[in-house]
Amino acid sequence: MTADQREDVEYLIWVEKDLNNSKNLVNDCYSGANLTTVVVDMLNHNGFDAMLISPPDNSSAIDTILVPPMNLLNVFKYLSDTYGMHSTGTTAFFDYRCVYVLNKSGHPNCVEKGEYPKTIFTIHTTDMSEHYMPGTLEQSKKKEYHMFPDPHAVKINNASVFNDQINGNSLKMINSKKNSSATISGTGDQRGSGITLVENNTDYYPYSKVQYANSVSEMNKPLKMTIMDNFMWALTPNKEFIINWEDTRVAPVYNGYYHIKICQYMLAKNGDWMTLTTRLDMVKKEDISAAEKAAIDKEVVPVATPKSQTLAANVGNTKLKSATNSTKTSSTSTTSSSSSTSSSSSKYKSRNR
Numbered sequence: 001m002t003a004d005q006r007e008d009v010e011y012l013i014w015v016e017k018d019l020n021n022s023k024n025l026v027n028d029c030y031s032g033a034n035l036t037t038v039v040v041d042m043l044n045h046n047g048f049d050a051m052l053i054s055p056p057d058n059s060s061a062i063d064t065i066l067v068p069p070m071n072l073l074n075v076f077k078y079l080s081d082t083y084g085m086h087s088t089g090t091t092a093f094f095d096y097r098c099v100y101v102l103n104k105s106g107h108p109n110c111v112e113k114g115e116y117p118k119t120i121f122t123i124h125t126t127d128m129s130e131h132y133m134p135g136t137l138e139q140s141k142k143k144e145y146h147m148f149p150d151p152h153a154v155k156i157n158n159a160s161v162f163n164d165q166i167n168g169n170s171l172k173m174i175n176s177k178k179n180s181s182a183t184i185s186g187t188g189d190q191r192g193s194g195i196t197l198v199e200n201n202t203d204y205y206p207y208s209k210v211q212y213a214n215s216v217s218e219m220n221k222p223l224k225m226t227i228m229d230n231f232m233w234a235l236t237p238n239k240e241f242i243i244n245w246e247d248t249r250v251a252p253v254y255n256g257y258y259h260i261k262i263c264q265y266m267l268a269k270n271g272d273w274m275t276l277t278t279r280l281d282m283v284k285k286e287d288i289s290a291a292e293k294a295a296i297d298k299e300v301v302p303v304a305t306p307k308s309q310t311l312a313a314n315v316g317n318t319k320l321k322s323a324t325n326s327t328k329t330s331s332t333s334t335t336s337s338s339s340s341t342s343s344s345s346s347k348y349k350s351r352n353r
Contacts (some may be wrong), residue, residue, distance in 0.1 A: 015096050021047040022094050027069040032061050035085045038292045039076070039101055046072055050098035052110045052238055057087040057103075057207070076101060084207040088214050088285075091239050100237050104214065104284035108238045108258025118144040118240045121225070125247050126151050136231035138297065145234035146300055151247075153226040156254060157317060214285075218295050221284035222253060229275050235263060241290060258282040 010180045024046045036056055043051055064081060070078060073092075079167045080090035086103035093100040102108045102353040116138070140154050223243065241258045245251040262281035265275050288296075 012250050014094075014095055017047060018094055018096070022071075022073050022074045024115075025069055026067060026072050026075060027065045030062075030065040030067075032063065033065060034059050034061050035079055035083060037067055038067070038079065039085075042067075042075060044101055048094075048099050051101060052098055052112070053101040053239075054086060054103040054108050054110050056085045058084050063086040080211075085210075087207045087210050089207075089211045091237075095236070097236075099182070100300075104211075104259060104285075106259060110238050114170060116143045116145055116239075118142075118236070118242065119147065119234045120144060120147055120296055120300070122243045122244045123149055123151050123154055123246065124295065132270075134229040136234045138231075142299075145231065145239075147227055147230060147234065148300075149225050149227050153258065154249070155224045155226065156215060157222040218259070218285060222259065223254065223282045223284070225280050225282070225308070227278050227280070230278050232265070232278075233278075235260070235278065239265075241282065243282070244288075244293065244300075246297075249292075255274065256283065256284045256287045259285050 006079055017065065026046070028038075028043055030041075033041075034056070035058060036053060039053065040051065043049075065079075065083065067075060067078065073094075076085075076090055076092040079085055086105075089104035091104055093102070100108075102109075102110065137148075139146060187270040236259060241260060243255060243258050245255050260280055260282050262279075266277045266279070268277060269275075
């Protein structure tokens with residue numbers, strides 16, 4: 001390949017043992033167990049000994065839990081749909097670090113000792129975009145990460161009629177045991193003709209209505225963003241992700257806790273080094289309070305007038321984490337961010353990973 005050619009290559013990175021084990025066939029019956037016990041037992045018996053699990057809302061012992069023959073990857077959705085593990089729904093992600101079994105709220109509530117539980121994305125208005133800093137800032141005192149996406153790289157998608165046709169905007173639940181039914185209507189914006197889904201519900205599954213309303217509601221506020229040279233550990237799925245818009249036209253609707261639906265990492269050659277670019281598809285789960293926003297703004301919003309000040313000095317004990325292992329790359333990021341402003345009062349430090 002000559003120097004002026006480029007080629008896109010896609011790598012799917014898995015631990016071979018985990019990839020094979022995740023496809024194992026499972027078929028079990030448990031008596032008097034709770035759902036956490038079932039999940040841990042199945043993972044352990046299939047070669048997974050490291051896991052992070054959100055505390056379940058349904059922690060009661062169940063007389064009989066029957067898992068029909070299926071792929072291990074499908075077990076989590078089956079247990080959630082049949083018995084209800086988390087009121088907001090359950091999702092699983094097989095990572096090389098561990099298996100994540102998480103609720104679908106904005107608060108997974110499961111981190112390892114010493115791990116930072118929160119990542120905050122502050123999106124400045126376009127006239128403050130010179131304050132955009134590639135990389136990830138680490139706030140050690142509050143145990144949180146901060147990122148500043150380029151506002152031009154953030155896209156808000158409107159809810160679509162197509163999504164309503166797939167997921168419906170009303171739900172009719174039928175309980176054959178009690179010979180009763182219930183309808184949830186208006187769970188989403190009514191776009192075009194209303195679509196009603198019909199599902200069966202059992203006594204073991206008390207969260208059907210909440211989960212369905214959740215799934216429709218979150219699709220009304222989808223968001224996509226691209227971030228440059230970020231720190232990968234700040235985006236593990238067990239984090240609380242907060243989007244903090246400074247644009248007052250957008251903030252009241254789109255500020256809040258978000259859940260990552262898709263995360264794509266891309267490595268690009270930049271001179272002698274590799275840089276990391278990440279694309280995120282996210283959905284809003286809940287609002288942040290006025291007090292939470294004020295606390296975030298105190299940390300990260302530039303002071304005085306645009307184009308004349310760096311970030312507020314009270315983030316001085318944060319450290320810049322680069323997505324690469326190179327001191328050269330980290331130093332370059334810090335230098336370029338500082339040179340875009342006329343005064344430099346913040347105390348960011350470059351740091352190797």
